[in-house]
Amino acid sequence: MNEDLRKRIVEMVCRGRDGHIPSAFSIVDIIQALYKNFLKYDPRDPKWDGRDYFVLSKGHGCLALYVVLERYGIITRNDLELFCKKEGILGEHPDCTKVPGAEASTGSLGHGLPFAVGIALGLRLRGMSNRVCVLVGDGECHEGTIWEAANVANNLQLGNLCVIVDWNGSAAQLMPRDDMPGKWRAFGWKTTVIDGHSEEEICNALGNVDFDCHGMPAAIIARTVKGKGVPMLEGHGPWHHRIPNEEEVGKIMEALA
Amino acid sequence: MSEKSMRQQFVDTLVDVGIDDPDLVVLVGDISHFALQPFAEACPGRYYNIGICEPTIISMAAGLSKTGFHPVAHTIAPFIIERAFEQIKLDFCYQQFGGTLVTVGSAFDYSNLGCTHHCYGDFALLKTLQNTEIIYPGSPPEFDLLFRQTYQNKKLTLFRLPGVQHGYGFDSGDIQLGKGIKVLSGSDLTIIATGPQLRNALDALDKLHDIGLSAEVIYIHTIRPLDTKLVRDSVQKTGRVLVIEEHMRSGGLGDDVLRATADIGNVRYSSLSIPDRFVTEYGSYREHCERLGFTPEGIVSKVLTDLGVGPRKEEVRV
Numbered sequence A: 001m002n003e004d005l006r007k008r009i010v011e012m013v014c015r016g017r018d019g020h021i022p023s024a025f026s027i028v029d030i031i032q033a034l035y036k037n038f039l040k041y042d043p044r045d046p047k048w049d050g051r052d053y054f055v056l057s058k059g060h061g062c063l064a065l066y067v068v069l070e071r072y073g074i075i076t077r078n079d080l081e082l083f084c085k086k087e088g089i090l091g092e093h094p095d096c097t098k099v100p101g102a103e104a105s106t107g108s109l110g111h112g113l114p115f116a117v118g119i120a121l122g123l124r125l126r127g128m129s130n131r132v133c134v135l136v137g138d139g140e141c142h143e144g145t146i147w148e149a150a151n152v153a154n155n156l157q158l159g160n161l162c163v164i165v166d167w168n169g170s171a172a173q174l175m176p177r178d179d180m181p182g183k184w185r186a187f188g189w190k191t192t193v194i195d196g197h198s199e200e201e202i203c204n205a206l207g208n209v210d211f212d213c214h215g216m217p218a219a220i221i222a223r224t225v226k227g228k229g230v231p232m233l234e235g236h237g238p239w240h241h242r243i244p245n246e247e248e249v250g251k252i253m254e255a256l257a
Numbered sequence B: 001m002s003e004k005s006m007r008q009q010f011v012d013t014l015v016d017v018g019i020d021d022p023d024l025v026v027l028v029g030d031i032s033h034f035a036l037q038p039f040a041e042a043c044p045g046r047y048y049n050i051g052i053c054e055p056t057i058i059s060m061a062a063g064l065s066k067t068g069f070h071p072v073a074h075t076i077a078p079f080i081i082e083r084a085f086e087q088i089k090l091d092f093c094y095q096q097f098g099g100t101l102v103t104v105g106s107a108f109d110y111s112n113l114g115c116t117h118h119c120y121g122d123f124a125l126l127k128t129l130q131n132t133e134i135i136y137p138g139s140p141p142e143f144d145l146l147f148r149q150t151y152q153n154k155k156l157t158l159f160r161l162p163g164v165q166h167g168y169g170f171d172s173g174d175i176q177l178g179k180g181i182k183v184l185s186g187s188d189l190t191i192i193a194t195g196p197q198l199r200n201a202l203d204a205l206d207k208l209h210d211i212g213l214s215a216e217v218i219y220i221h222t223i224r225p226l227d228t229k230l231v232r233d234s235v236q237k238t239g240r241v242l243v244i245e246e247h248m249r250s251g252g253l254g255d256d257v258l259r260a261t262a263d264i265g266n267v268r269y270s271s272l273s274i275p276d277r278f279v280t281e282y283g284s285y286r287e288h289c290e291r292l293g294f295t296p297e298g299i300v301s302k303v304l305t306d307l308g309v310g311p312r313k314e315e316v317r318v
Helices: A003-016 A021-038 A059-071 A077-081 A112-125 A144-155 A170-174 A180-186 A199-207 A246-255 B006-020 B037-042 B054-066 B077-083 B085-094 B122-127 B140-150 B195-203 B205-210 B228-238 B253-261 B285-292 B296-306
Strands: A053-056 A132-137 A161-167 A190-195 A218-223 B024-028 B047-049 B070-076 B099-104 B132-135 B156-160 B181-184 B189-194 B215-220 B222-224 B240-248 B268-274
Touching: A003 A021, A003 A059, A003 A077, A003 A246, A021 A053, A021 A059, A021 A132, A021 A161, A021 A199, A053 A059, A053 A112, A059 A077, A112 A132, A112 A144, A112 A161, A112 B054, A144 B054, A161 A180, A180 A190, A180 A218, A190 A199, A199 A218, B006 B024, B006 B037, B006 B099, B006 B140, B024 B054, B054 B070, B054 B077, B054 B085, B054 B099, B070 B077, B077 B085, B077 B099, B077 B122, B085 B156, B122 B132, B122 B156, B122 B222, B122 B240, B122 B253, B132 B140, B140 B156, B181 B195, B189 B195, B189 B228, B189 B253, B195 B205, B195 B215, B195 B240, B195 B296, B205 B215, B205 B296, B215 B228, B222 B253, B228 B240, B228 B253, B240 B253, B240 B296, B253 B268, B268 B296
Parallel strands: A053 A132, A132 A161, A161 A218, A190 A218, B024 B047, B024 B070, B070 B099, B099 B156, B132 B156, B189 B215, B189 B240, B240 B268
Antiparallel strands: B132 B222, B181 B215
């Protein structure tokens, strides 16, 4: 359940006095599984030509990316400790000009997927077999550019591209008719639905994607819980962008013990 | 005037450059699709008509730039500059990627299509972003030479292709990024023109001469970076400057000229530009020009009313 990564996220938020804890808890298991089991990368050379590309399109979930990048040696513990500090490189949204391993500067929703479509097309044009994975939020799927990009990727048959949707119910709060898998299928993507907190299901789903440069793009719809792991943080309440006080930190850490 | 249209030069240059440079990739939003077929044939796999989704075209172009390509994105000015502005801002400029945007239909070139298809604020918008260049080529050779100078320089460069040309021929050696051109020396006032309005500036010279005024004419094809030295040297000499541009008054070339000359002192300034409002009237490009004063007569009138150069009344023939 990656309790250690979740604890580190809470510590960063308390030290930096900012951050989106529940959004990060929603996706940390997915990002951890990607870096542990799937993506090719070189921690000593984050821009290695042979790497796979991971684009975190829902940039406000970046705490989850930061703690995983630190775990696998791409950024340092000191970087984490300087989260949101004037001398640090880590802010509340990732800046790819500063953060090793961050492939895109995201935060404004709806940019990461079309940007990744361009990356996937570029890699295919170069005859390279690198894989491109993009993590988008289900609320982010309200943005029209997600569906522009979905349409283009299907028409270009960019099979080296896989989108993972963090389907935590944010979208359905506002627009309850929310057949997320049906939408991606309708746009021509090979679509599977998994438990986004199960490492086994995440890895199996990624392993089943062909990543054929001229095939169907793949969509993994990951059922997740916003704030997963700490009952008081779960759901769509006031914790979206809140810093816990000392007493609340104690309760969170207890739940993660 | 060149027999070749600006759009044809755009195609010819892309074909010529693209044959030699395998990293040139072109994305369009269903504009110039048929015109660009020679590029598609000459450079297989590097031409994409993405359709009516301009923000995605810009984001994709930035993604291509990340993988080392030199992307060219092309469609109608308001849809690429105004609709996709955040994609230009974040995906290209914030992330520090280079690429080229080529627009048609800027200002009121698509005059009868109405305000949905006008774009008079593009200079102003692009100037708010770092790492950008803005080029308004008024003749085909300018596009050809300046595109070759910029397309792989890792900046985000806008080429605003006008619907009509100024018809003036320059030595190719004079066409340099960021360098203005002194077309004519004069002593009483400086006229700074960009794009097709160089033609009206030149056509106004006889009328100005008739009323005893010697005008220096400076032509600007590169709005950003502006050749401030050429501008300052001229304005320091004449003490009067009129800027002519098919752009809104706010944020255009005129603002940069004012900033560049603000410390000179005792300079009379005027601007012949598009008012800060929607141009809701219909009619041809030429009729829009006449309505807004983009004519030789309009230039003389501006000089007389705004620059403090009054000849004897009987000498005025406008």
